[in-house]
Amino acid sequence: MITGGLDLGAGTVKGVLLEDGRRILATASLPSRGIPVQAARQVVDELGETANIAPAEVDYLCTTGFGRYMIPERNLQVSDFTSSARGAVFLFPKTHLVVDVGTQASRTMSISETGKVLKFKMNEKCAAGAGRFVERCSKYLQVPLEEMGPKALASQHPKLISSVCAVLAETEIINNVAEGVPLSDILMGVFLSLSQRAYSLMRYVGIQPEVTLVGGLVRDVGMVKALRDTVGMEVNVAPDAYYAAALGSAILGHSRLLKLRETPSDTGG
Amino acid sequence: MSGVVAGVDIGSTTAKCVVLGDDSRILGKSLSVVGIDIVKDAERALEAALADAHLSRSDVAFITGTGYGRYKVYFGQLVVTEISCHARGASFLFPGTRLVVDIGGQDTKAIRINEKGEVVDFAMNDKCAAGTGRFLDVCANALGYDVSEIGPLSLQARRAVKVTSTCTVFAESEVTSYVSRGKDPKDILAGLHASIANRTLSLMQRVGVEPEITFTGGVSQNQGMVRALHQRLGAPVNVSPLSQYLGALGAALHGRERLSGGAS
Structure with a gap:
């Protein structure tokens, strides 16, 4: 199961691709330059290239950061507090x-x-x-x-x-x-x-x-x-602590996806 | 004995000096930028005001220093806080003043005073550039204007753009982003002035808003700010071309009292 986490921050967009909620496949970041959506697209491309994974293979995408509502194809968005804390606890x-x-x-x-x-x-x-x-x-x-x-x-x-x-x-x-x-x-x-x-x-x-x-x-x-x-x-x-919020949102995306798959009749998001 | 007195106000950004005659008439004044050598700047401010008054140093009986650099006015005989001096100066120029709003280069004060021009209460922001002349300076630069141009330009705004950032640094980026989105700089400037007026009002409310209100300090020379305050208060504020000199004028008046043996 592959989940993506995107952190659309004020200064930088960061992204993480995660396998089974545990293994980091790729990380990437780019300056937002006032247009985080554009930077986010490039980050997504870069993640895919690094991990050699096509966009369709990403099972679930979770966004965070001030620009988290800017990505229409997201499956879930979480607050910066939640994602960044989750990422920190994963690392330490x-x-x-x-x-x-x-x-x-x-x-x-x-x-x-x-x-x-x-x-x-x-x-x-x-x-x-x-x-x-x-x-x-x-x-x-x-x-x-x-x-x-x-x-x-x-x-x-x-x-x-x-x-x-x-x-x-x-x-x-x-x-x-x-x-x-x-x-x-x-x-x-x-x-x-x-x-x-x-x-x-x-x-x-x-x-x-x-x-x-x-x-x-x-x-x-x-x-x-x-x-x-x-x-x-x-x-x-830790070097990956730079990506903590993106990492945390990928982890939270994974947990959500697991729950959704356990209860396929539950259509609530 | 000559009753000529002088007040030297060393602010964070500019030095002001006022020379006052026997009859409390202003004989000369000066305004100059403050650099690194404050001691020298203070001397120069006095010399320039004396030259304006066609007087020499020996004609002056008493000198009072005030402002953020008041302890660098070594040639003075008295040091008074700028809060007392603005109160005194404002009351002298507009005797009905009950609230003084002083917006300077690096701080903002609201001073409530009594009918004698004495300080009753004051509130001040000197911790943060937001709401001070510095804020206008930084934002003017970001828009490519000199700070002297922005007041008049803001008066031509058609629809003020709301500036939401409090912090000067964040406001600077906010302003730049409005420009890149094609907003009219005049409308942005009106929004910036309104934002300072808001901040000033909350400072004023801490001591109590009571007419008449007299606007002093360097920013009082900005017509856009005068109007923004007027609009926010729903009442006019006293302002004069001398508003920027009221600290120095107040200092000179305090000196005159001390000279004549009265309480100061």
């Missing part, structure tokens, strides 16, 4: 707290012993708590996005940012550059600032190990280090 079964830091929003969910979401908290109103903040810093500091994290790791004395607004922080950061603060310290300050925002969300739902980081920022070594330092405990990361 002992997860009790999921932190999902994305381009446009960050969210955190506490997870029960049975893998259910207990409590959640989200910031989608303010860029200072999202990957967008790092993107902006990358632009005006003229450091390519993928170099931000590795460069930050060299920091000896991170320069903390006092502004809690991404726009006001810009002035502060530029002043720091003018004052000759080392770039690595400025960059680590950016990640710490983002981590502190995530930390206050995490405290709201309750911090309990294991903590798993997922979403767009999980690939950023600067973010991972900053979050571990801020929370003061180990934080699970």
Whole structure:
């Protein structure tokens, strides 16, 4: 049984092809560029090519993310909280707290012993708590996005940012550059600032190990280090955690399909 | 003894200075952009206002500093918060003022005052660029305009486009996406001004909305913002070409009181 999961996020569209709810056959991602539907089509094509599976062989498609209603051929859609939590628990079964830091929003969910979401908290109103903040810093500091994290790791004395607004922080950061603060310290300050925002969300739902980081920022070594330092405990990361929401929706699609096949007379969706 | 006093208001974005004569008439004023060397900027602001008044430094009996950079006005004899100064300046210019709305480059304040121009209560947003001049600045840039152009343009809107993002960064992308969808920039600008008016109103409600309302700070010079506030409040707001100088004017007035031995 093959299920597909598509996460139509604000910054990136991510996709996963899953066999029997367990085995990842392919992952793919593309920038949304404001037209997530178009990116989603390309992601689907890429997944099929990688796994060598024709579209007709995909038994069930489940979407998530802010653009989850944009794909007419979907069989099911689930909220970002549910999918991202499911993906995190699949990767790290002992997860009790999921932190999902994305381009446009960050969210955190506490997870029960049975893998259910207990409590959640989200910031989608303010860029200072999202990957967008790092993107902006990358632009005006003229450091390519993928170099931000590795460069930050060299920091000896991170320069903390006092502004809690991404726009006001810009002035502060530029002043720091003018004052000759080392770039690595400025960059680590950016990640710490983002981590502190995530930390206050995490405290709201309750911090309990294991903590798993997922979403767009999980690939950023600067973010991972900053979050571990801020929370003061180990934080699970994995390459596939980048696809956690897409993975989770593929898993949830699989469970739904199993149920549907058990009760063929049930036409409810 | 000469009774000439000066007030220097060092804001986040601009420095303002007002030189006041014996009869509390404005003899000279200056407005300049603030750079990295605030101490020097403060000096320059005073020099420019003195030049405007055809006076020299020795003619000034008392100097008061205010604004976010008030502690950098080293040549002054007194430092007063910009909240007291805007209250005082607004009350001087419009004696009926009971609520001052100060929208500056980087923060917004609502100040409720009594008939003597004293502060009764205030609320302020200095944590977030949304609802401040900075928000307009960023959005003007995103649309390819100078911030001075956007107020008048917004007045020509036919149907304001609703801007839903609160965050300046998200509003910037929202604005860009409206442009790519073919919306008229004038309509988008009207929506942006309305969005700030909304945010300002909630700040005002925290201290109580009571007429007369006087609009001060750099953004008060934006006609689009004046109209947006008027529409949102359903009542006119006092505004004058001097509105941007009210912090400096208030500082000078506080200095005059101190000079004449009164309480300040």
